[in-house]
Amino acid sequence: MLTTALRLVLGHQLKPFVFEKSIDFLPNFDVPNLGAYVHIPFCETLCPFCPYYKVQYESSLISRYIDALLDEITLVSERSFSGKREITSVYFGGGSPALAGDHLERITTRLKKYYCIAGNMGIELHPRDISMETIGNVKNADFDMVSLGVQSFSPELLRILGRTDEDTVAPLKTLSAESFEAIDVDLIFGIPTQTAEILKSDFLTAVENGATQISTYPFIDFSYADNKNKPLNGKEKKVLLDALLEVADKAGFERTSVWTFAGKDTPRYSSITRDNFIGFGSSATSLGLGDFKTNVFSVGEYIKSVKSGKVPTAHRMDFNTRTRGLYWLFWNSYNGDISAEAYSDLFGRSLTKDFGTSLLLGRTLGLLKTDGNIWRLTAKGIYAFHIVEQIYTHQYIDKTWGIAMNDPWIDRILLY
Ligand SMILES: C[S@@+](CC[C@H](N)C(=O)[O-])C[C@H]1O[C@@H](n2cnc3c(N)ncnc32)[C@H](O)[C@@H]1O
């Protein structure tokens, strides 16, 4: 299996990676480049394809959840830091964070009590959320970047995905009339019957209506999702990925990671690639000095845990120096550039000493090329990463999230 081979070769680890139950656990956040993530796990309707942890919106439940979230921010921040701590960015995801309404401002105000926010503040929005009231809430809470989950502008493809609302262009136009620093549009590729022409036309529709960045995710059939229609196969997805590169070029957009494209000189919006992060909310993850941890995947258990004065961590995974480096290597490869200088700034170690043999092998295989101190993914390398990341998603994310949703306090989860 590929993940086992990479664990042995790159991770130098014989045993599987293990998530151990660790109630009330907090990593050491005395680390550089810390970003914050807040998870709001409520949706008006639950899309059958979506793997994220979320529950049906209910006004009394979300109120109790937000109270617990504010308490968690206080609990974790007061235990972790003595003064105000600088963070590089804030990102709200879900679920549909806009369902928190005017409480968004209460949450960001609480964050600002403990953190100086040096960078951008981003939030995920569903097209259905977009109204002047939501935009007011988003602005009052000081978000300056938004990501709109369009998936496709084709009503037929949305129906195949299992989405019922089809109003996608008007919400994007409404957002682009506002002064956000970045407007990301999420598209999914590999939807049954989707052709290169439809995908290219979706990309251009996003650009023409104000998107500054387009994230294009390959459709993945999670084992616990309820997809009536299965994704296209690998070959068909490759045709679509090639079409994306072609249309991005035509639109003057640059590839900014394996699955994202952005207008030239526009600020980058990213939900995932941070050196370190502190996560709040049910199912949120955190990465500190030597540990990766997940909060409990259950709104009810999350509220109970915080109300009893405990940090709502359910599981932690030990990240030794090698695993830490490997995690960094994975996400920097996703971004396309692996900088030896950034690695030594962050870890005080040499990238070539730690991963030199693997990087040279990557260059021999035509997956990487060097540009001074930077290792860059070639077109072949980007395609290989596209394949590897989907395999990891199935082997690691699907497995962990599926188990954690089913049995939130399970003793351990093994990843091979
Ligand atoms: C947390 S989700 C959605 C945020 C927002 N609630 C919405 O619906 O627009 C973030 C993105 O993940 C992507 N996504 C969700 N399920 C997926 C799947 N099964 N395969 C590939 N991408 C998926 C979608 O593009 C989605 O916009």
Ligand code: SF4
């Ligand atoms: S895609 Fe968005 S709206 Fe649909 S279930 Fe997932 S988080 Fe909720």
